[in-house]
Each structure stands twice: as structure tokens, then as C-alpha cells.
Amino acid sequence: MDAILLISLVIAVMAVLLIIKGLKIVQQSEAVVIERLGSYHKTLSPGINWIIPFVDLPRSIKMRRYQLINNQQVAAIVEETRIDRRETVLDFPSQSVITGDNVSVTINGALYFQVIDPERAVYQAENLVQAIEILAKTSLRSEVGRMELDKLFESRQEINDRLQIVMDEAGNKWGVKVTRVEIQDIDIPRDVEDAMRKQMTAERERRALVLQASGEREAAIARAQGEKESAVLVAEGDKTASILRAEGEREAINQIVAAGDGQIDHQLVIGYLLGLEYLNTLPNIAKNGDRVFLPFESSSVLGAVGSLQQLLNQAPGK
Incomplete structure (x- = not known):
């Protein structure tokens, strides 16, 4: 009986040990690939799982981890079962990457990825991290090689988007989802940087000159337009004044003729008008400061005044 009890106790202990050994607690956001006798069996999901000890074994995967060595972060490739x-x-x-116009630039970046299918991540790539890194480098060289240096700086987001598409297509085979790619730094040679700086300075000066010339042209146009409008207004004013003056003179003559019952000599009226026009013109002959010599015929002016006198004498009541 003691032997049977001992055997039962040993079997119970072994069963408990097997159960404990076979229990696998998988944390949230983790997965474990299980092989049974060397072939894929299943993928353990988060929570409590049980496998057959010594028959079911977890398959490891190579990942890059950073370790603190001598107060420095050092990257190392480690094998993990989780x-x-x-x-x-x-x-x-x-x-180092060569652009489309044969300029050597140095680029570094960061890539964000997530394991979606653990089975593919284990079996489709011998070293998943190395495969992703090499693909990112070759894709970056290919995309940058299509662009010239000037466009490279302004098309950084475009390069990121293209790299993400290329990496995501290749990552599907490995069970990896590339969420985004970011180019961090772009370093160019010193001589090329100096040339670009001079080019930007020249471009800014050219734009300043263009803006200055455009401003002067617009100012000249505005000034000419103002002078034109002023001249038009002056001409219209002179025209209106002449019309009003002529209408006033005509009305005055009509009144004189009407007052004289049509007995006024029309030759005297014409002489009066000519004399009046002559007197109005004299002040404007040399108004700009020029010296002008004109024959002065006092008899013409006196004749015009005399005509005015005769007109007044012919009026009624004179």
C-alpha cells in the first residue's frame, strides 16, 4: 500500500508540474508562436493558455533592443519568444544617398511598424528587423535618386508617403504594418550649402528689386492717371465756363437788341464782341512767364470801346 501511495503521489506531483509547466500567461499586446514537434501549431493570444510541455515549444523571433552599457544606449539583436x-x-x-542631379547627401530617418501577423513575422523573415531596415534604406535611395537637391527639401513629406507605401506593401508578406516613415535630417556638403545660400540671397535680392520696380510702376501709373483726370476736369471746367460766358454775352446782346427795337447796328455788335474777346485774351498771352512782343493797336481797342459806347447810346432812354 505504501508503494501504491507513493506512486500515486509521484504521479500527482508530476501532473501538477506538467500543468504548471504547460501554463502560459500571455500579456496584453503580446503573442507567442507555438510549434508542436517542430511545426507550427498555434499562436497564443493574451490571457491564460496551456500547452503540452516538452511537446509544444515557443518559437523565438529576433528583435532589436537597446541596452544600457557604460551609460550609453547600445542596440543589440536579441531572440525573444514573446x-x-x-x-x-x-x-x-x-x-549617403545620391540625388537626381548627382549631389551626395546624408539622410537618416525613423520607421514605425507593428507586427500584425506573428506567424508570418516568425516564418517569413529570418531576421525581421534587419529585413525592414535594409528595405527602408534601399527604398530611400530609390526615392531620393529620382529628385533633384532643390526639390528634396520641399518634398520631404512626399518622400515619407512614398516610403510608407513601398514599405507597407513589402511588410504585408512579413506580417508587418508600417504605420509611418519620417526623414529626420538631411545633411549636404559644405560647398553645396554655401552655393545654395548664395543662390537664396540672390533670389531674395531679385524679388526685392522686382517689388520695388513694380511699386514704382504702379505709382507712376497712379500719378499719370491723376494728372489725366485733373486735366480732364480742368478742360471740362474751361469748357463749361466758356459756354456760360458765351450764353451770357448772347443774352446781353439779345436784351440790348430787344431794348432798341431792332434799330441797333449789327456791325457795332460784332465789333463789341471782337473787342471783348481781345481784352479777355491779353492777360493770358504771357501767363507762363515768357516775354512776348505783340503789335499794340490802340485804335482796335478804342474802336471796341467806342462800339460799346454806341451800343449804350442806342439803348432806350439814352
């Missing part, structure tokens, strides 16, 4: 399904950042180092 696959982190959270978003992971991959900082690929600086590399």
Missing part, C-alpha cells in the same frame, strides 16, 4: 505587437520604432542610421 512577440510585441505594439508599435515599434526603428531608427535606421545615416547613409
